[in-house]
Amino acid sequence: xxxxxxxxxxxxxxxDIEPWVSLLDALRDHLALTGPKKGCDQGACxxxxxxxxxxxxxxxxxxxxxxADKEITTIEGIAKGEQGTHPMxxxxxxxxxxxxxxxxxxxxxxxxxxxxxxxxxMPSAVTPTTERIExxxxxxxxxxxxxxxxxxxxxxxxxxxKDVAAQEAP
Numbered sequence: 001x002x003x004x005x006x007x008x009x010x011x012x013x014x015x016d017i018e019p020w021v022s023l024l025d026a027l028r029d030h031l032a033l034t035g036p037k038k039g040c041d042q043g044a045c046x047x048x049x050x051x052x053x054x055x056x057x058x059x060x061x062x063x064x065x066x067x068a069d070k071e072i073t074t075i076e077g078i079a080k081g082e083q084g085t086h087p088m089x090x091x092x093x094x095x096x097x098x099x100x101x102x103x104x105x106x107x108x109x110x111x112x113x114x115x116x117x118x119x120x121x122m123p124s125a126v127t128p129t130t131e132r133i134e135x136x137x138x139x140x141x142x143x144x145x146x147x148x149x150x151x152x153x154x155x156x157x158x159x160x161x162k163d164v165a166a167q168e169a170p
Contacts, residue, residue, distance in 0.1 A: 004068035015064065023067055024048045024059035027074060035075035035105040039148075046147030049106035050074050055143070056113035058146075059117060066148025075105035078112060081087045088112050091160035093136035107147050111161050115168060135165050 001016045015030050027033045027050070036059050043058040050059045051073040054058030069073060080084045088108050091097070098104040118135055125144050140161050141154075149157065 004063055004065055005069055006064075006069060009073060016072065017064055019065050021064050022060055022111060023050070023057075023062040023064045023072070026064035027059060027072070029142055033074050033076050036109075037105065039101055039102070044105070044148070045106075046110060047103050047106045048111045049147060051078075051109055054116065055114065056110050059078070073109070075109055076110060086112065086125045086126075088160065088164050091163045092157070095156045095159040095163060097153055098149075098155035099153050099162040103149045103151075107144070107149065107157055110144060110147045111157070111164070114140075115161070115165055116157075117166075119144065135162070137162075140165075 002019050003014060003016050005012060005014050007013070008027070013031060015026055017026055017030060023031075024036055024038060027036055028038070036050050037047035038060060039045035041060050043061040046058065049056050050060040050096060051057075052062070052067055053071050054071070054073075057087060058153070080088070082084055088111050092104065097107070118139075137158060138157055144161070146155070
């Protein structure tokens with residue numbers, strides 16, 4: 001067993017885990033945070049997406065010990081202050097950005113981080129430079145391509161992201 005500490009959703013947690021336990025299993029099985037889902041367990045679907053120090057990662061591919069002393073944010077901790085929900089969560093509801101809901105927590109975490117990446121000028125395959133461009137539908141699709149929705153709620157997801165992006169625009 002290995003003892004690790006990490007901040008999860010703003011709370012410092014200590015875990016005694018085997019070194020081979022994935023971050024996803026640590027969150028779900030040791031901390032009872034069931035928002036991140038185990039979809040494919042291969043990093044292909046994005047249902048397990050969480051934020052590690054603000055960067056989106058597939059928790060199923062990460063060992064928990066790699067994230068000792070890091071800030072991990074799951075869907076359970078993404079809300080803003082006393083509001084109770086994050087604007088992205090509200091937009092997903094407003095635009096029907098989900099059907100069964102299995103991928104929703106990963107989609108929302110990924111979308112929040114994606115908008116932060118975009119605002120910071122991080123390049124994508126659509127725009128491989130740091131030149132500031134408009135956040136088009138194609139750009140959003142490319143930046144969200146690691147998150148799959150088996151129900152096909154992509155139009156609602158796209159509309160929700162565009163809604164929040166428009167609210168956050170300077």
